[in-house]
Amino acid sequence: MPSAIVSQSGGPTGVINASVVGVIEEVGKHSEIDNLYGSIHAVEGIVKEDFVDLKKLSVNVLEGLAASPSAALGSSRDKPDAEYCEKILSIFKKRDIRYFFYIGGNDSANTCYIINNMADEAGYELRAFHIPKTVDNDLLVTDHCPGYGTAAKFVACALMGDDLDNRALPGIKIDVIMGRHAGFLTAASVLAKQRRDDGPHLVYVPERPVSMDKFCSDVEGVYKKLGRCLVAVSEGICDTDGVVWAQKTKAQEEKDAHGNIQLSGSGSLADFLSAQAKAKVGIKRVRADTFGYLQRSFAGLQSPVDASEARNCGRQAVAYAITGKSGSVAIKRISSGKDYAVELFRTELANVAEKTKSMPDEFINADDNGITEAFVEYAMPLVGPLPKTHYLGNYPRV
Amino acid sequence: MPSAIVSQSGGPTGVINASVVGVIEEVGKHSEIDNLYGSIHAVEGIVKEDFVDLKKLSVNVLEGLAASPSAALGSSRDKPDAEYCEKILSIFKKRDIRYFFYIGGNDSANTCYIINNMADEAGYELRAFHIPKTVDNDLLVTDHCPGYGTAAKFVACALMGDDLDNRALPGIKIDVIMGRHAGFLTAASVLAKQRRDDGPHLVYVPERPVSMDKFCSDVEGVYKKLGRCLVAVSEGICDTDGVVWAQKTKAQEEKDAHGNIQLSGSGSLADFLSAQAKAKVGIKRVRADTFGYLQRSFAGLQSPVDASEARNCGRQAVAYAITGKSGSVAIKRISSGKDYAVELFRTELANVAEKTKSMPDEFINADDNGITEAFVEYAMPLVGPLPKTHYLGNYPRV
Numbered sequence: 001m002p003s004a005i006v007s008q009s010g011g012p013t014g015v016i017n018a019s020v021v022g023v024i025e026e027v028g029k030h031s032e033i034d035n036l037y038g039s040i041h042a043v044e045g046i047v048k049e050d051f052v053d054l055k056k057l058s059v060n061v062l063e064g065l066a067a068s069p070s071a072a073l074g075s076s077r078d079k080p081d082a083e084y085c086e087k088i089l090s091i092f093k094k095r096d097i098r099y100f101f102y103i104g105g106n107d108s109a110n111t112c113y114i115i116n117n118m119a120d121e122a123g124y125e126l127r128a129f130h131i132p133k134t135v136d137n138d139l140l141v142t143d144h145c146p147g148y149g150t151a152a153k154f155v156a157c158a159l160m161g162d163d164l165d166n167r168a169l170p171g172i173k174i175d176v177i178m179g180r181h182a183g184f185l186t187a188a189s190v191l192a193k194q195r196r197d198d199g200p201h202l203v204y205v206p207e208r209p210v211s212m213d214k215f216c217s218d219v220e221g222v223y224k225k226l227g228r229c230l231v232a233v234s235e236g237i238c239d240t241d242g243v244v245w246a247q248k249t250k251a252q253e254e255k256d257a258h259g260n261i262q263l264s265g266s267g268s269l270a271d272f273l274s275a276q277a278k279a280k281v282g283i284k285r286v287r288a289d290t291f292g293y294l295q296r297s298f299a300g301l302q303s304p305v306d307a308s309e310a311r312n313c314g315r316q317a318v319a320y321a322i323t324g325k326s327g328s329v330a331i332k333r334i335s336s337g338k339d340y341a342v343e344l345f346r347t348e349l350a351n352v353a354e355k356t357k358s359m360p361d362e363f364i365n366a367d368d369n370g371i372t373e374a375f376v377e378y379a380m381p382l383v384g385p386l387p388k389t390h391y392l393g394n395y396p397r398v
Numbered sequence: 399m400p401s402a403i404v405s406q407s408g409g410p411t412g413v414i415n416a417s418v419v420g421v422i423e424e425v426g427k428h429s430e431i432d433n434l435y436g437s438i439h440a441v442e443g444i445v446k447e448d449f450v451d452l453k454k455l456s457v458n459v460l461e462g463l464a465a466s467p468s469a470a471l472g473s474s475r476d477k478p479d480a481e482y483c484e485k486i487l488s489i490f491k492k493r494d495i496r497y498f499f500y501i502g503g504n505d506s507a508n509t510c511y512i513i514n515n516m517a518d519e520a521g522y523e524l525r526a527f528h529i530p531k532t533v534d535n536d537l538l539v540t541d542h543c544p545g546y547g548t549a550a551k552f553v554a555c556a557l558m559g560d561d562l563d564n565r566a567l568p569g570i571k572i573d574v575i576m577g578r579h580a581g582f583l584t585a586a587s588v589l590a591k592q593r594r595d596d597g598p599h600l601v602y603v604p605e606r607p608v609s610m611d612k613f614c615s616d617v618e619g620v621y622k623k624l625g626r627c628l629v630a631v632s633e634g635i636c637d638t639d640g641v642v643w644a645q646k647t648k649a650q651e652e653k654d655a656h657g658n659i660q661l662s663g664s665g666s667l668a669d670f671l672s673a674q675a676k677a678k679v680g681i682k683r684v685r686a687d688t689f690g691y692l693q694r695s696f697a698g699l700q701s702p703v704d705a706s707e708a709r710n711c712g713r714q715a716v717a718y719a720i721t722g723k724s725g726s727v728a729i730k731r732i733s734s735g736k737d738y739a740v741e742l743f744r745t746e747l748a749n750v751a752e753k754t755k756s757m758p759d760e761f762i763n764a765d766d767n768g769i770t771e772a773f774v775e776y777a778m779p780l781v782g783p784l785p786k787t788h789y790l791g792n793y794p795r796v
Binding site for chain 1: 406409410412415433435436438439448449450451452459462463465466467468469470471472473474475555556558559560562563565566567571590664665666668669672685686687688689690691692694695696697698699784785786787788789790791793794795796
């Protein structure tokens with residue numbers, strides 16, 4: 001009897017386990033699938049045959065798993081070349097694995113695509129399905145990515161509290177948020193705004209280069225007007241020459257398997273921006289925080305919509321694969337605002353593999369330092385209900 | 399008719415507004431109190447008579463306010479001298495303010511103490527009450543401080559997710575947590591542990607000096623054993639010569655009104671420790687996050703016990719003041735574990751003013767790099783229910 005395998009790849013998210021649970025649930029409905037393997041550490045686990053049996057998990061464990069952050073099967077940053085993919089295929093053949101479910105970003109979609117093609121050429125019947133996942137929300141075709149809504153909720157709740165903190169003890173506060181090429185997660189900072197003068201007052205995304213002069217002059221302008229300034233900055237913001245600022249701080253020299261410099265897991269960009277603002281604007285109380293890994297793996301803070309969609313994407317991938325198809329699951333928004341609703345559809349692996357999406361122009365303001373209402377309409381349904389906050393400092397005086 | 403005033407001072411917390419609401423509720427029961435002023439930005443607002451009327455808030459606003467993070471009245475880092483306190487007292491006299499409720503740490507207790515003594519000497523009838531608040535949990539007399547449980551919950555949820563993240567993509571991860579002199583908040587990282595080999599695997603608190611050699615050798619030891627290492631470090635950890643490591647990184651030279659160097663709002667200590675571990679242990683994947691202001695002002699993440707106790711401390715301060723007493727509210731634990739229960743009592747302002755508490759020895763392990771079960775028993779009831787997480791990488795292989 002044919003078996004199936006599911007793996008989790010790339011950076012963890014708050015709902016990537018919900019997608020695994022979706023796969024487990026749907027596979028459980030199909031007695032024609034013998035084993036359901038979970039590979040430990042993604043492709044690394046496949047080539048080592050480091051597998052757990054996912055058919056034996058109780059309903060209680062499944063519900064707990066679906067709510068649990070990070071990748072419960074472990075992940076990997078390996079980017080398999082042709083030889084690596086051949087090795088994966090040989091393991092699939094050895095174990096009679098005919099269904100491959102790979103939860104990840106555009107690189108994972110590409111790995112799926114390569115292995116699917118190899119299987120085709122070898123005449124080995126395989127259904128390879130990519131299940132989308134990324135906090136960056138940068139995949140093509142799909143309206144948005146599972147994992148984004150939960151990370152965006154973290155960012156919104158963080159900025160909400162941080163804005164009140166900045167009101168309580170005014171000064172300049174800079175928050176550095178994940179996002180190498182796409183500003184979606186940093187843009188989510190504006191979901192925190194409840195009052196007219198709430199921060200973030202300035203938002204910088206990788207899609208819009210910014211000079212240090214403009215950055216400091218923007219900050220100074222807000223500070224002069226409000227007596228404080230809260231800034232949200234993508235880790236991937238770049239100078240007008242296209243070089244990312246994080247690289248110009250020279251503190252970051254480590255590169256990953258994809259040749260990218262390390263952006264997360266360091267406070268150097270935040271500290272650099274903080275020093276610039278302090279020196280050029282001449283304001284003493286300047287603070288900077290880097291949200292780091294908390295924004296993708298915080299426990300107990302899922303967006304319910306995101307968790308549900310991630311689970312459905314896992315289920316749907318299995319349902320498509322059973323009908324003999326390979327591909328990637330994508331989300332189509334069929335209704336917006338309060339009536340927000342989606343449907344899932346299948347797209348070809350080639351449409352998602354290796355490519356990334358940036359923020360559309362209509363989400364970024366004309367001054368390149370803020371986010372529009374169009375973005376709020378896009379993102380708010382993905383995040384779900386947010387806490388309401390109170391501030392008494394703008395009440396009438398007695 | 400006499401009036402009352404309430405102010406919030408020092409670093410905000412997740413429940414300092416709950417204490418304000420407690421004050422408002424209890425004052426509302428006493429028709430002998432005319433106005434209830436809220437001063438904007440603490441003592442700064444008092445001397446400027448920058449007041450809002452807190453008697454007019456609806457029940458809905460009060461409930462929302464009690465759940466809202468940060469200081470809704472604004473805060474201040476001012477440390478009033480004698481002249482400043484005389485000015486405060488003159489405003490009290492002018493407005494016939496006879497009740498002063500000051501929510502803050504040991505410095506705020508001291509301000510209360512000074513003003514109370516001045517009023518006594520001037521023969522002005524004043525009830526000055528300090529209501530405890532700090533995420534550091536470092537006040538004397540009280541079993542624990544309102545604000546600590548909520549910040550500890552944030553730290554626990556963060557470490558829970560971060561440990562799973564570190565399992566998914568193994569390496570060395572260093573988390574820098576607030577705490578200048580007391581390690582209580584950093585110690586809360588161990589509340590995240592659910593499995594035997596869960597992190598944090600090493601915890602360093604300001605109470606125990608640590609050399610860089612020991613730090614790196616500890617990290618290397620864990621890494622060799624587990625293939626990964628999650629470390630929780632207080633921002634205030636110091637070298638064996640007693641100098642804080644953050645100061646030795648030389649990146650931090652700003653000092654506050656109390657002569658302390660700035661520790662929060664910068665990633666430099668985390669980056670320094672990360673570079674040390676990378677160089678001395680020779681491991682490439684080393685990441686560091688500094689939790690920064692998120693841990694004290696995150697929206698929507700209160701500990702229910704903490705919020706309830708903070709509110710009760712506000713109520714009780716008013717109840718004591720009405721009987722003609724000044725002082726500070728303190729918490730006594732009358733039952734532990736699952737039957738956790740407390741009662742509130744009054745202590746003299748002099749007992750709390752200016753002094754701080756450190757972690758007791760029995761909360762720190764013999765190797766000075768971990769936290770004991772005695773601490774877990776102490777802290778767990780203050781944090782309330784935590785999410786349960788799942789990890790499949792230690793399931794049997796097939």
